[in-house]
Amino acid sequence: MAIKMVWTTLRTSAILFIICCVIYQLVITGIAQLVMPHQASGSLIYNSKNQVIGSELIGQQFKDPQFFQGRVSSVDYNANGSGSSNLAPSNPALMERMKASIEEWKKQNPDVPVSSLPMDLITNSGSGLDPDISPSAAMAQVPRISKLTGVSQDKLQALITQNTNPPQLGMLGDSAVNVLKLNIGLEQLKAGSSS
Amino acid sequence: MSMFAYIGVALTLLIALLLARPMGAYISRAFDYTPGKLDRFFGPLEKIIYKLGGIRQNNQTWKQYLVALLVSNTVIVLIVYVIFRLQDKLPLNPAGIAAMSPDLAFNTAISFLTNTNLQHYSGESGLSLFSQMSAIIFMMFISPATGIAASIAFMRGLAGKPMGNFFVDLVRAITRILLPLCVVAALIFISQGVPQTLHTSVTATTLEGTQQQIGMGPIGSFLAIKEMGNNGGGFFGANSAHPFENPDAISNLLQMLLMLLVPISLPFTYGRIVGNPKQGRILFVSMAIMFLIMLSSSLYAEHQGNPLINQLGLQQSAGSMEGKEVRFGIEESSLYSVVTTASETGAVNTMHDTLTPIGGMIALSNMMLNTVFGGSGVGMMNVLMYAIISVFLSGLMVGRTPEFLGRKVEGKEMKLIAVTLLIQPLLILAPTTIALMVFPNTISNPGYHGLTQALYEFTSSAANNGSGFEGLGDNTVFWNLSTGIVMMLARFFSMVTLLAVAGSMLAKTPVPESSGTLRTDQALFGSVFIVVVVVVGALTFFPALVLGPIAEQLTLK
Known part of the structure; x- marks a missing residue:
């Protein structure tokens, strides 16, 4: 009985493999590339020279204080990997990292009190590639960026509002600002004000 | 915002609730051996599979059914083990991923065979494109189909009906339930931004002028069966916290619905098979009550956040964002952690290690009880x-x-x-x-x-x-x-x-x-x-x- 079942398994597996692995995946890939090439290829953003500067969905490292900064990443936004440092709520290393982040914040943003520092800016995201920050995390960075770039605070605030995605269907998830798009907008503002 | 976020949670559960009964009825029809309307639609494809697979459509005794299940699962796990061990020599390995060590290949093969999808490797660096597209996807179909088949046979036995044929049930679970829903779900995921490409990586020059490697792949089709089959193994290490594996709140909603779909429908399927729909409904309601208690405890704990962080004097927004993604926020992260552990899927959109102690305990309790709906x-x-x-x-x-x-x-x-x-x-x-x-x-x-x-x-x-x-x-x-x-x-x-x-x-x-x-x-x-x-x-x-x-x-x- 068992030997015959091994044979049946091998034959059935071969057919199911062709259906589930080959046909299913290639048909979906074909339809996706044909109908939704932008999403299917990773929602890439190109510059005027047609070079890839990133993906709408993947966060980037912004160290320069002239840019809006994103969340803490344990993979330094290297999108060939992903993950978080998995520090438990009770782990002393978590407190040390957060206190260091707060000191850094005070240095870079002397005009903004710590009580206006939103939680998401100094916590590690789940993926290490979170493309978003909360609107208040973007607003809290306005005084610093305005001072460093010369772009007025009003313009920066308008830029943030423009780039804020409300919760989907009004109730799913939180409001989020895409940091890469925000900084692309900031670059354009800077180019506009200097010319 | 919080108020609307709770309506979002309620909406998710309401959609799931509305789907459970019709889906339960559909599953019971899909496994009914008396010819019906569904046979006209699925029959032609299935007949080809039975013929080429050499499947005799006879009723088996419980022992024959069990032997068929165990033999087929053993054969398949051995093949998959070999693929993991030889992935460096097999085609479709553009990133030059090395072969898995014997113990890791053992763990991974068993993990995907048993519908667990515990991952002791990271998808980006541990698996070749071939392994992802063949061994992993194949197991992601076979293991939930095996689970569904076994449960249907169990219900038939309790109802005093013949147990059925394992191979027929396995094929039907794939052709009638998993595959059609996966095709639809995969396309919706892709429309929300999940990549579906045979390229594994793109290099970007960032605004700051550095190089960023962006990993990708055929993720839409992978994601659909990952959730639909209560598998849960991630294409990427960060699983559904990764923006490519869960780009927004819509994809997040769909993932939760797919995870719940089969587990919450089976009580109704059971009611129909044993001819006592009221009993199926009673079991559903009992599990739903346990689910809601778990969910409210988790939401409460995650909102309270970490007292140590709350003492740092930051802007007073409730909840701990450590290990969570901004686009989901507290509510959708907490809900996902309860759904994934209740349905024994194991996909995560937040890092469970960083949940508050009580939030983590709820996830743990769901798995310990293993009866708050449970896996496929x-x-x-x-x-x-x-x-x-x-x-x-x-x-x-x-x-x-x-x-x-x-x-x-x-x-x-x-x-x-x-x-x-x-x-x-x-x-x-x-x-x-x-x-x-x-x-x-x-x-x-x-x-x-x-x-x-x-x-x-x-x-x-x-x-x-x-x-x-x-x-x-x-x-x-x-x-x-x-x-x-x-x-x-x-x-x-x-x-x-x-x-x-x-x-x-x-x-x-x-x-x-x-x-x-x-x-x-x-x-x-x-x-x-x-x-x-x-x-x-x-x-x-x-x-x-x-x-x-x-x-x-x-x-x-």
Whole structure:
């Protein structure tokens, strides 16, 4: 009985493999590339020279204080990997990292009190590639960026509002600002004000 | 914002609720062997598969059914093991990924065979494109299909009907349930931004002028079966927290619905197969009540956040964002953690290691009870086992021979069930103790949380869930072998014993219902069921929970 079942398994597996692995995946890939090439290829953003500067969905490292900064990443936004440092709520290393982040914040943003520092800016995201920050995390960075770039605070605030995605269907998830798009907008503002 | 976010949570659950009954009815029709409308649609394809596969569509005895299940699963796991070991030499390996070590390949093959999807590797660096697209995807279809088939056979046995044919059920689970829904879901995921490409990586020049490697792949099709089949293994290391594996709240909603779909529908399928829809409904409601209690506790805990962080004097927004993604926020992250552990899927959109102690404990409790809906098929089998225990205990209390669905539950069945009940805590607590004593250096977080990390890993393995407290350094020979053995025993031991129970019940002559029969389709029975689940679970695991998450919560000051 068992030997015959091994044979049946091998034959059935071969057919199911062709259906589930080959046909299913290639048909979906074909339809996706044909109908939704932008999403299917990773929602890439190109510059005027047609070079890839990133993906709408993947966060980037912004160290320069002239840019809006994103969340803490344990993979330094290297999108060939992903993950978080998995520090438990009770782990002393978590407190040390957060206190260091707060000191850094005070240095870079002397005009903004710590009580206006939103939680998401100094916590590690789940993926290490979170493309978003909360609107208040973007607003809290306005005084610093305005001072460093010369772009007025009003313009920066308008830029943030423009780039804020409300919760989907009004109730799913939180409001989020895409940091890469925000900084692309900031670059354009800077180019506009200097010319 | 919070108010609307709660409406979002309620909306998710409402959609799931509306889908459960029709889907349950659909599943029961899909496995009905009397010719019907569905055969006209699916029949032609299935006939080709039966013919080429050499499947004889005869009814099997419970033993033949079980042998077919075990033989086919063994053959498939061996092939997959070989693929993982040889992936460096096989085609479609553009990133030059090395072969898996024997212990890691053992763990990974078992993990995907048993619907667990515990991952001791990271998708980006551990698997070639070929392995992802062949071995992993194939198992992601076969393992839920096996689970659904086993549960349908179990229900048929309890109902006194012929058990059916394993290969026919396996094929039908794929052609009639998993595959059609996956095609639709995959396209919706892609429309929201999930990549579907054969390229594995793109290099971007960032605004700051540095190079960023962006990993991608055929993720839409992968993601659909990952959630639909209660598999849960991530294409990427960060699983559904990764923006490519869960780009927005819509994809997040769809993932939760897919995870819940089969588990919440099976009680209704059961009601139809055994011809007692009320009983199916009572079991559904009982599980839904447990689910809602778990969810509210988790939401409350995550909103309270971490008292230590709250003391830092930051902007007062409730909840801890450590390990969470901004686009989901607190509510959708907490909901996802409860859904993924209730449905024994194991996909995560937030890092469970960083949840608050109580939030982590809720995830742990769902897996320990393993009856808050549970995984594809096997969850329902476990629930029915608890239903029979409830009947047995009630019978003992009033001094009558207990009956379930018109058949006497006697010593033989109860012995099989008692062994099944005992093996689960043994598989969790014994290896956790060994890990804590011998391999404490693999645990990344200090203190009470460290104990929880080890406990979570074995609970997740024994519940065939697959999520983890991922700080654990788990790619070692000890963790790979121990969790591999736990996953295998947890999955197949209960399948063997419970199919034996069904076979034994099937062989009995039905007894007519009398005024003394305990009614199993009333609210009273539902309450007994919940009490039995909670008491058995609490007696077994409460001490471990006190030493882990509860102690951690109490010392967070």
